[in-house]
């Protein structure tokens with residue numbers, strides 16, 4: 001094949017998970033370009049952080065762990081996290097000479113020559129003995145479907161395109177979703193909007209007190225069990241609950257976080273609950289229906305793992321997820337998913353990068369250095 005290069009390992013994605021993996025490869029003797037390459041289809045450093053909305057300041061980001069080997073110090077909490085983290089990742093890539101190639105879009109990974117994996121991109125192919133897929137979730141926003149959705153005359157958008165609260169000035173906004181993004185959007189938008197309504201499928205669970213290490217381990221174990229069974233991973237909030245911080249307390253007290261059950265249908269002018277559903281407490285019409293007029297529906301309904309490029313390898317189980325043991329795909333030991341399921345957090349991604357490299361070294365029969 002034309003323009004096919006051979007390397008030991010291809011890392012797809014240069015977010016926290018991909019950079020952590022690249023760091024551990026480098027640290028254990030793999031040379032960039034000769035032994036491994038990191039491919040990323042985004043325009044600049046920062047992983048998904050580069051796309052996050054300007055009002056998500058660094059001070060609002062909780063529990064962001066630094067990448068291995070280089071702390072993130074002295075960041076201004078009032079600065080946009082997209083800028084702070086993109087700058088930090090940029091410095092990190094240079095400091096460890098990781099030579100990320102971008103923008104390079106990995107379209108497919110398939111069986112290649114001599115037991116290698118063929119990683120195909122518009123910029124040519126790489127034949128690798130192992131693959132670290134660290135593609136995150138940002139590229140696959142999840143939009144649920146509801147009857148009447150296509151008839152809505154207002155604007156619908158997903159968290160992935162949230163522009164910040166000013167864009168909703170004077171508008172009636174329905175926010176869908178019970179995660180951290182949904183609550184943050186509501187708290188930000190409410191002072192600008194003419195009205196806000198919050199709907200979630202399940203009643204949100206608020207978590208009192210600090211999220212200690214034991215609770216963290218328990219949450220990770222729950223997601224781990226799902227991916228071990230080949231089920232799609234669940235979001236972190238679905239297992240940890242929403243932290244009851246001061247902003248949330250205030251939102252609950254002043255009614256901004258007055259959660260309503262999920263509506264049944266979308267109409268041209270808003271959303272509607274029918275008689276059969278558990279109706280919101282207030283505002284019922286005599287027939288038992290309830291409507292809320294809306295100019296905007298904001299879907300804060302999460303993301304799914306971006307693993308379509310792996311489709312030719314047929315790693316998905318009938319349950320819809322990729323079964324992994326640690327980070328290794330059970331169906332193909334050459335493939336590691338880092339930042340997937342239980343490692344989909346900044347600390348999880350750090351650890352998973354290290355674990356994947358350790359495993360790949362064994363697969364490629366490279367010695368583990370004594371200090372590792």
Ligand SMILES: Cc1cc2nc3c(=O)[nH]c(=O)nc-3n(C[C@H](O)[C@H](O)[C@H](O)COP(=O)(O)OP(=O)(O)OC[C@H]3O[C@@H](n4cnc5c(N)ncnc54)[C@H](O)[C@@H]3O)c2cc1C
Pocket residue numbers: 012013014015016017018039040041042046047048049052061062063064065104105106107134135136137138139181306309338339340343344345346347349
């Ligand atoms: C709004 C929001 C706030 C969050 N806040 C926190 C927090 O405070 N603390 C925390 O621990 N976690 C937080 N998380 C989760 C956290 O962002 C992730 O767990 C972690 O940063 C994800 O890193 P990643 O490397 O797995 O993915 P990403 O950062 O998404 O990186 C994936 C990279 O892969 C690239 N890519 C994808 N597909 C391809 C392809 N086919 N070809 C080439 N490149 C590709 C993308 O361009 C991207 O650069 C938050 C998530 C969201 C959505």
